Amino acid sequence: MPIYNEITLAKELIRFPSITPIDAGVMKFLANKLIAIGFKCKILEFKDNKSKPVKNLYARLGNLQPNFMFAGHLDVVPPGNLKDWTVKPFSPAIKKNHLIGRGANDMKSAIASWVVSVNNFVSNNKKFKGSISLLITGDEEGIAINGTKKVVDYLKKKKEKIDFCLVGEPTNPNKLGEMIKIGRRGSINAELTIIGTQGHVAYPHSANNPSTTMVKILNEIKGIKFDEGTKNFQPTNLEVTKININNNADNVIPSVANATFNIRFNNKHSSSSLKKRLNKILRNITKKNKSNFKIEYRVSGEAFLTKPNKTTYMIQDIIKKITKIKPQLSTTGGTSDARFIRKIAPCLEFGLVGKTMHKVDEAVSISDLKKLTKIYSSILENYFE
Numbered sequence: 146m147p148i149y150n151e152i153t154l155a156k157e158l159i160r161f162p163s164i165t166p167i168d169a170g171v172m173k174f175l176a177n178k179l180i181a182i183g184f185k186c187k188i189l190e191f192k193d194n195k196s197k198p199v200k201n202l203y204a205r206l207g208n209l210q211p212n213f214m215f216a217g218h219l220d221v222v223p224p225g226n227l228k229d230w231t232v233k234p235f236s237p238a239i240k241k242n243h244l245i246g247r248g249a250n251d252m253k254s255a256i257a258s259w260v261v262s263v264n265n266f267v268s269n270n271k272k273f274k275g276s277i278s279l280l281i282t283g284d285e286e287g288i289a290i291n292g293t294k295k296v297v298d299y300l301k302k303k304k305e306k307i308d309f310c311l312v313g314e315p316t317n318p319n320k321l322g323e324m325i326k327i328g329r330r331g332s333i334n335a336e337l338t339i340i341g342t343q344g345h346v347a348y349p350h351s352a353n354n355p356s357t358t359m360v361k362i363l364n365e366i367k368g369i370k371f372d373e374g375t376k377n378f379q380p381t382n383l384e385v386t387k388i389n390i391n392n393n394a395d396n397v398i399p400s401v402a403n404a405t406f407n408i409r410f411n412n413k414h415s416s417s418s419l420k421k422r423l424n425k426i427l428r429n430i431t432k433k434n435k436s437n438f439k440i441e442y443r444v445s446g447e448a449f450l451t452k453p454n455k456t457t458y459m460i461q462d463i464i465k466k467i468t469k470i471k472p473q474l475s476t477t478g479g480t481s482d483a484r485f486i487r488k489i490a491p492c493l494e495f496g497l498v499g500k501t502m503h504k505v506d507e508a509v510s511i512s513d514l515k516k517l518t519k520i521y522s523s524i525l526e527n528y529f530e
Contacts, residue, residue, distance in 0.1 A: 218285030315499030322468025378411030446484030
């Protein structure tokens, strides 16, 4: 299976309807491509009782240090209403110099670009001193339980040393070259339940309305000024995302109120310190209002920062040279699988422009895709120089 070019390979990858957690054969297809270059490949399938099995791929070429790893995902989000697309989502097409298809932007094209870059590098540097590896998951767009997190645990057990990792997520807001991600904020989702006492609205003294307590709590926590931000991070922020009282009668005081909220936090905090602070507020307000509460926290990841080093600045210089834009070193945006990888290696993220990810007619500029291959190729040349 020869490696053609990044456009052809991206099309081939997009044709697999690999909607999380469905593999659809894409991991085996990519593994065969990598084996043809000289990689040793291991398809790792993880599962548990509460989630569906997910296939992941770890591939390595060479056994020397340093080991430079590229990480990404081949799973995609559902296409939505097919009638809204101008092409079939899994039948990629080029229109107006853009490759359109589900996963074109996030992030099958970046993986294709990396594989072509590696193929070109290995062809010209057969005895380079080091190793190149890939960690490709099928569980980035989903619950992220059986994906990169478990592959990282596997690599730890195997004592596989990763010296640096480049994650190929679409990091640029509008133009290729604008932004490198050197860290990410932490994220906590919380589901809060307030338990009161049901009763008749005409006799409030014999009931305890949980909505009163809920409003006080949400007002209090939304008003918290956690910090002013840092040199590298935005201020920590809490957003209420749902408020729900399951009550069908207008003359009944309900017994239960529910709400969910999310906190995106910087490296001035940890998930445990934030939970401790919130729990104190919940205990105080519910005690005053003679209510009870239950809260369930789900931590997506802690805040982290990869302190810029010579590799960071080398990559920044290459991007500037090829795109004519000096990329900002940023920690904005949501979470990514870098939150797991940073436990075993310093990592940064750079990929395509993310304007169309998860949208109808998801697309990538052909020009950007070719430039990304040049950037990735130059990174390999310079890293192993």
